[in-house]
Amino acid sequence: MGRVFVIELEGAVYTCKKCHTHLALPSDIISKNGRHEYEFSKLFNTFLAERTVKEIFCVVCSNEIGIYGVTDPNTYWVMRAELHGPEGSDDEV
Numbered sequence: 614m615g616r617v618f619v620i621e622l623e624g625a626v627y628t629c630k631k632c633h634t635h636l637a638l639p640s641d642i643i644s645k646n647g648r649h650e651y652e653f654s655k656l657f658n659t660f661l662a663e664r665t666v667k668e669i670f671c672v673v674c675s676n677e678i679g680i681y682g683v684t685d686p687n688t689y690w691v692m693r694a695e696l697h698g699p700e701g702s703d704d705e706v
């Protein structure tokens with residue numbers, strides 16, 4: 614296995630609940646479905662795999678975090694329960 618190249622984000626970030634890899638920035642949130650799902654315009658350190666729909670996975674630990682392109686093309690719906698952080702913010706979990 615080769616080493617996975619991981620992007621480090623600056624400031625308040627959402628991270629993978631399981632491995633704390635940096636995944637998303639609050640400024641890239643398009644909308645929120647309550648506190649259950651967040652819609653992002655982009656993510657970092659993730660990959661897509663298609664089964665019935667395009668699921669989104671953490672590139673480091675392969676945790677499934679959401680689904681891609683369901684309501685709109687090029688948007689990422691992420692399950693809030695799979696995200697940690699941002700540390701020190703009002704939205705920290």
Ligand SMILES: [Zn+2]
Pocket residue numbers: 629630631632633634671672673674675676
């Ligand atoms: Zn992870």
